[in-house]
Amino acid sequence: MQSQFCISIIRFHESPDMTTLAPRQFLLDLYTSAVAAVSAEKCLPAFLPTPPATGRTLVIGAGKGAAAMAKVVEDHWQGELSGLVVTRYGHGADCRKIEVVEAAHPVPDEAGKQAAARILDMVQGLGKDDLVLCLISGGGSALLALPADGISLEQKQAINKALLKSGAAISEMNCVRKHLSAIKGGRLALACAPARVVTLLISDVPGDEPGIIASGPTLPDATTCAEALAVLRKYDIAIPAEILQHLESGKGETPKPDDARFQGHSHHVIATAQEALEAAAATARAAGITPYILSDGIEGEARDVALVHAALAKQVAKHGQPFQKPCVLISGGETTVTVRGTGRGGRNAEFLLSLAVALDGHADIHAIACDTDGIDGSEDNAGALYAPDSVARAAAKQIRARSLLENNDGYGFFSALDDLVVSGPTRTNVNDFRAILIL
Incomplete structure (x- = not known):
């Protein structure tokens, strides 16, 4: 089962003065x-929404726990469902109805880019009676890698590597990622319209701010292009001309918390x-x-x-x-x-x-x-x-x-x-x- 794991230690070294406690x-x-x-098995079932009366249910998601979360959804869901989630290589699960794609983390690769594009394509044409269940966990930022128009995957990979080596906080890294993406920072939720979106999140960020987890693909974003640019300059990271223009022009701006298009959506942080x-x-x-x-x-x-x-x-x-x-x-x-x-x-x-x-x-x-x-x-x-x-x-x-x-x-x-x-x-x-x- 996905919630079980085995710890192996090659050898134990016990001190000679050990008490009864090892x-x-x-x-x-x-x-x-x-x-x-x-674990998803323990935390997720209580947060599952009621299946739609007439519409379809589409499950999407990304993160190191996404496949395990999808498996739990399948095991507890009453009704039909389909979808796709992307997780890190080696973190998959045996799902029957929800496709699981594995991709690279912490630096994104082509597999993650293609999976993100497929998810974005899947949510097109949904109706108001449909439900999108989005499963998000840590690692989703790298795994759901779809660069904004005019930015290449190679440029995003280079920025990612530089941020990882710089010592930047996760909130800073995700601020940059949101503004260089075609899917993060709430953009995925807007693409689901007019369907209702319910997002379930396993938090890997200090403070458990939902919009920071995996760069918040289905949640509004209060940060700005100017802040993303400031992060890159703070850590003296080389900025390609295309990315500089993207940020300085405001073209990479994300939908904000007062955006009416998020009305009717909901989210729950299920594990912290x-x-x-x-x-x-x-x-x-x-x-x-x-x-x-x-x-x-x-x-x-x-x-x-x-x-x-x-x-x-x-x-x-x-x-x-x-x-x-x-x-x-x-x-x-x-x-x-x-x-x-x-x-x-x-x-x-x-x-x-x-x-x-x-x-x-x-x-x-x-x-x-x-x-x-x-x-x-x-x-x-x-x-x-x-x-x-x-x-x-x-x-x-x-x-x-x-x-x-x-x-x-x-x-x-x-x-x-x-x-x-x-x-x-x-x-x-x-x-x-x-x-x-x-x-």
């Missing part, structure tokens, strides 16, 4: 609970990072460890966020402030990585390696950092595990943690220790999950 298994249990709580964190907290309490949820919306450079987490963990361990140990500090959100090196590793591996350097073998502090979609960046792991002896074990292999951090090689560090967390695609996505256990 820290690594405990942390893995928290991650498993977090992901299960935001907060729900995942609360599920993990419940698992911690059941194991006798007091959880503290720090935030569901932490942003910033992964290595800098790690420094704050490390300082807090050490304060708890040494002074019992602001929390008494044993406890576990849980957080979510979406950090970023400004790529300067040539190593491998997503933002969770970067966070955890920076944490390892900052803790420097501090006794009785263990941690996990994983992406809830099961893929950390573009790697094959969800994230990794840290233990008090991680840096020492690495040093014994002639691996210097600080050097690998400077090379953005968190994957290489934890792979060498056999401490990667490998879950495979979870087919949901509420972004980062971090837990720091202090005994």
Whole structure:
């Protein structure tokens, strides 16, 4: 079933002074609970709309969880339906009536472009009695890639790559994407007229703002071309002449929240990072460890966020402030990585390696950092595990943690220790999950 996934760790390294609580298994249990709580199977059925009395139902969507969401719709829908959703390679599901197309993420490819064009074509000619059910989850921005007229896919790919390396926040990246697209920023909803549109969203953005998730293809957009241009200039990203003209002329402007054409449409955020964190907290309490949820919306450079987490963990361990140990500090959100090196590793591996350097073998502090979609960046792991002896074990292999951090090689560090967390695609996505256990 799409809500099930298996975590494999090549090898566990238990400290010699382990208590009856096995820290690594405990942390893995928290991650498993977090992901299960935001699966489509658990969250989606309660939000399904009533089928139209006379019209047809068309299901469309995009994101890492889109195929799993489509499968749940099929399993619970009373009546006929058809449609197409696009998801990341390897994140598909066995649907019978809804076609599933796989495409590239985080940099869009031709398959995503063609799928987006097909979806836009599908919604043409719908009637007022028809229902469009749009299934959106994180990753949809790259997967639903249909450049605006005059802009090439290659230009969008280049902009995407530059934004990913720049350290730009997801809200900034999606602002740009909306204004370079023929389908995002509410344009898809307008193409569905006069049909009613119901959008169900699994949120992967801090703050859970619906219009930011997957760049809001069916929701109005309050941002502007000028803001998109400002983002590109802020990060000193080369702007092709066609894109510059598109933004400066206002040709790429999106439909705004006061647009009457959105009347009668509705949307529901069905799963969030907060729900995942609360599920993990419940698992911690059941194991006798007091959880503290720090935030569901932490942003910033992964290595800098790690420094704050490390300082807090050490304060708890040494002074019992602001929390008494044993406890576990849980957080979510979406950090970023400004790529300067040539190593491998997503933002969770970067966070955890920076944490390892900052803790420097501090006794009785263990941690996990994983992406809830099961893929950390573009790697094959969800994230990794840290233990008090991680840096020492690495040093014994002639691996210097600080050097690998400077090379953005968190994957290489934890792979060498056999401490990667490998879950495979979870087919949901509420972004980062971090837990720091202090005994």
